[in-house]
Structures are given as structure tokens and as C-alpha cells.
Amino acid sequence: MKSTNEIKLTIPSKSSNEGYARVAVSAFIAQLDPTVEELQDIKTAVSEAVTNCIVHAYPDVIGKIYIMVQLLDKNTVRIKIRDTGRGIEDVQKAMEPLFTTGSEERSGLGFSVMESFMDKVTVTSKKGKGTSVTLTKRLSQRVKNA
């Protein structure tokens, strides 16, 4: 699918940036005239992915989180959230509900939440190299005179 508009953001993996990341992504997507529900879905999924980078990819350092948002044909949004951190040894296992290598206060639901609020979640990871999460969602409403 062709990208009609896109932004790239690079943010340091500080937890204080979690709110900014999800608001920045949703502000860009607003031009597709999404419903409030759809925006909340996307904000929640982005928050999960960015939190994963902060907690798991860069547990002891502040690294960079690369966010790209693409508006595609057919009112589809693709969000790629990438880090160059620790990487995930077993992606399939990491995506299992309730599985976590985090602390007791982590629920292990990050990927489940992303999958339930987005149409498609693709994860690629290489140990020691980093992880890339791609979130795709087709919005219900049509752009008016885009």
C-alpha cells in the first residue's frame, strides 16, 4: 500500500515521554478523521509498544525509540515502533498473554492489548540488535476531500 503522508519521530526512552509519544501519533492521525474510539485504541497500542522499549529494550540505559507513522490507502494507518536495544529471544513466547520478564507490577499483557486494539501486529526482533513492532489499523471513516 502506498503511503500518502508520514512522520518520523525519535525520542529518548524516558518514561516521561510515553504520554508524548501516544499523543503525537494520535495528533497526526487526526487528519483521517478517526472516531474517538479508534484514536483511543491507537493511543493504547502505542503506549504499550513504547513502554516495552523503555522497560525491556533499554532496561539500564536511555536509548532511542524510532516511531514512524504512515497514512496509507484505504484509510489505513501503519505505525512502526523500533528500538536498537536488547532484542527478544523468543518473540512467540513474548507475545503470549501474561508472559513477562518484567517486575511483579508488569501484567504481561502488552502484546495482547496491542493485538486486541489493532488489526494487525507484526514483531521482528534480533537478540542484541533490537525490536521492531508494526501496528496496522484500518479506520472506519473516510477522509473528506483529503
Place this chain on the structure above:
Amino acid sequence: MVRCEASNEVVTAYLCGEIDHHIAPKIREDIDANIQSYRPKLLILDFSDVSFMDSSGIGLIMGRYRKMSLSKGKTEVVCPCARMQKIMQMAGIDRLVEIRKEQTDEVNK
């Protein structure tokens, strides 16, 4: 963030704003300090004024549930928002604690 009220062995934590991984530890500290001081039999976590919550909210509820269970206390959640209820159900929280859509009067008073 959170405002806690204690009365008659009940601590009610009114959470507000956005709950994510950044803010959750501060909320947790506040609620745990209240559990420590008042040793309540019931902890009510009220999400009525929460505008955003990701799975960090689940960790927050589970952690407080565990803490209350250690002293044989109960935990209840008030959550009118369907989206947040969905996240809670994903975690199976509804099997551990009662999730109500609104505050009941007798608890409120």
C-alpha cells in the same frame, strides 16, 4: 493521579487522569502508604475519572489485590469505561475482584 480517603476500614482510591508505566509507580506508592497506615478490610480502586489506561493499570490492580489478600482484605474496582473493563477482563481481573460500573451509595457514605 490519585486521592485516597479512609473511613470505617475502607480505603477508597480515586484515580484520575492518565495511567501508564510512567505514572503508575507514584500512584502505587500513594495507595500502598494508605494501606499501610489504615490497614483496611476493603480497598476500592475508583477509575471513574481516569481518561486513559494501558496495561500498566492492570499491574497496579493486581499488585494491590495481592497486597490486600495478604491481610485477608478485599479489593473492588469501580470502572464505568468499557474500554478499560475490556483490558481488565483480558487479564482475568474480573475473576479476582468485583468490577462495578459505579460507586454504590452505602460504600460511598
